[in-house]
């Protein structure tokens with residue numbers, strides 16, 4: 001099996017091989033089943049299904065020819081920073097196989113805005129929703145202006161943007177989640193988006209990707225700012241710097257962001273809290289530890305109206321995508337839903353329940 005073979009290599013080398021192969025379009029088309037219950041619209045984006053590839057897998061928009069065959073409803077490239085940067089010293093990705101998790105401290109290694117723009121420009125007419133996750137260079141004297149630079153450069157080539165203020169591997173980046181700085185950053189970006197839309201004719205959604213390691217006060221502030229600024233959605237969540245006590249793999253001692261199954265419960269609970277804080281008025285994208293239809297369904301019931309994954313793909317391989325979608329479809333049928341959107345924020349109850357939904 002491909003996944004077993006790849007796991008013989010160091011994680012970063014295995015990833016490089018996959019990206020190169022995908023860039024050549026070397027991926028088996030996964031069963032293209034159509035799931036009418038799963039078609040969706042996220043902030044105006046029409047998605048064939050709600051399950052997307054989250055940022056970090058294809059940082060430089062190099063793998064889209066293959067990724068497009070895997071059955072994802074949408075794909076996020078990046079994180080892209082204005083200037084290329086090499087990131088932290090290697091090794092910097094660690095598999096925690098027994099925990100079905102990964103720790104990474106890549107530090108926004110990427111080939112920079114110009115390279116990403118050039119690649120995307122060549123593929124602009126290909127179908128499918130592709131968005132860009134944007135960030136700041138490690139040595140930037142003015143991180144806020146880095147986001148504006150990326151928004152300007154990539155605006156013609158992607159359908160949406162994710163403002164990444166939550167990577168744990170760029171010192172100081174997470175401080176942008178504080179109320180004052182976040183408010184200023186979002187205001188600047190929303191204004192710039194307005195200018196770009198007026199000159200280009202299209203308003204492209206802006207999402208904010210947050211950390212799972214926030215205090216209750218931070219979360220309330222972020223919900224307020226996001227609603228006040230008219231943001232298009234929140235992506236919940238990035239990797240955690242926390243280490244759950246039940247991790248068993250020896251690599252648990254590595255520093256960096258933890259992803260995969262051990263962060264599932266934490267990020268799902270955070271979705272439920274934000275669903276409550278925003279009263280369901282803001283689209284929430286659930287990401288963190290999705291590796292089955294049931295785990296995808298739990299995020300939807302907590303309040304997510306779209307989903308993303310990364311680590312699940314590393315352990316489950318490409319067949320995981322249609323498997324999750326089939327299982328999710330079965331969960332919805334079992335609980336009597338005509339469409340997944342009816343289950344968003346429904347808590348533990350099915351469509352036939354008479355009581356009001358549990359949100360937390």
Ligand SMILES: Cc1cc2nc3c(=O)[nH]c(=O)nc-3n(C[C@H](O)[C@H](O)[C@H](O)COP(=O)(O)O)c2cc1C
Pocket residue numbers: 054055056057059078079093102104106108133164167209237238239258259260261263287288289290308309310311312
């Ligand atoms: C190796 C690796 C690199 C990542 N790089 C990024 C990144 O550049 N930008 C970002 O927003 N998230 C990045 N992430 C976080 C993922 O997009 C996702 O939010 C997180 O891994 C939780 O989802 P998962 O459990 O399905 O992997 C990365 C994750 C991994 C495992």
